[in-house]
Amino acid sequence: MSSPYPRFYAVIRRIPRGRVATYGQVAELAGLPRQPRLVGYALHALPDESTVPWHRVVNAKGEISLRSDPHAIFNPQRDLLEEEGVEFDARGRIALARFQWKPRRRPSRAQG
DNA sequence: CTAGTGACTGTTT
DNA sequence: AAAACAGCCACTA
Numbered sequence: 287m288s289s290p291y292p293r294f295y296a297v298i299r300r301i302p303r304g305r306v307a308t309y310g311q312v313a314e315l316a317g318l319p320r321q322p323r324l325v326g327y328a329l330h331a332l333p334d335e336s337t338v339p340w341h342r343v344v345n346a347k348g349e350i351s352l353r354s355d356p357h358a359i360f361n362p363q364r365d366l367l368e369e370e371g372v373e374f375d376a377r378g379r380i381a382l383a384r385f386q387w388k389p390r391r392r393p394s395r396a397q398g
Numbered sequence: 399c400t401a402g403t404g405a406c407t408g409t410t411t
Numbered sequence: 412a413a414a415a416c417a418g419c420c421a422c423t424a
Contacts, residue, residue, distance in 0.1 A: 289421075290420095290421085291421095308406085308407090309405075309406050309407080310406070310407055310408095313406085313407095320407085320418075320419055320420090321406090321419060321420060322405095322406040322407060322419090323404065323405090323406050323420070323421085324404095324406090324419085324420060324421065325405080325406075326404070326405035326406060327404065327405075327406095327420085327421065327422075328405090328421095329405050330404080330405060343405075344405090345406065346406075346407060350405085351406075352405075353405055361405095363405095400424105401423105401424090402422105402423085402424085403422085403424105404420105404421095404422095406419095407417105407418090407419095408416105408417095408418095409415105409416085409417090410414105410415085410416080410417105411413100411414080411415075411416100
């Protein structure tokens, strides 16, 4: 695929329950560092029937990024995360120090 | 082909 | 801490 979208989706699927990842993190894991915008663009193109846990992707500040549509602020992203155990600050931010997904070097044969 | 936009990020003020 | 700038690339007109 010329488009990196499927790559982003594959990475996002690796985000475990109760953890979150930043756009930049997803981009880097997908092999496209410096392209966090494309991740957001990819999520924008996600169909509703997609099983990609897009709600586990937040911005570098640990906040939920608002979409283009102002009436889309009522998205279930926060509720979905809270159900997984992710806590939000009074300012609506997530403590990335505690909830950011720390992927490991995909051990193919050894080391772990 | 050019120009504008965007679920972002890092550096500088 | 918040705001302003610049960088990056895919998509749309």
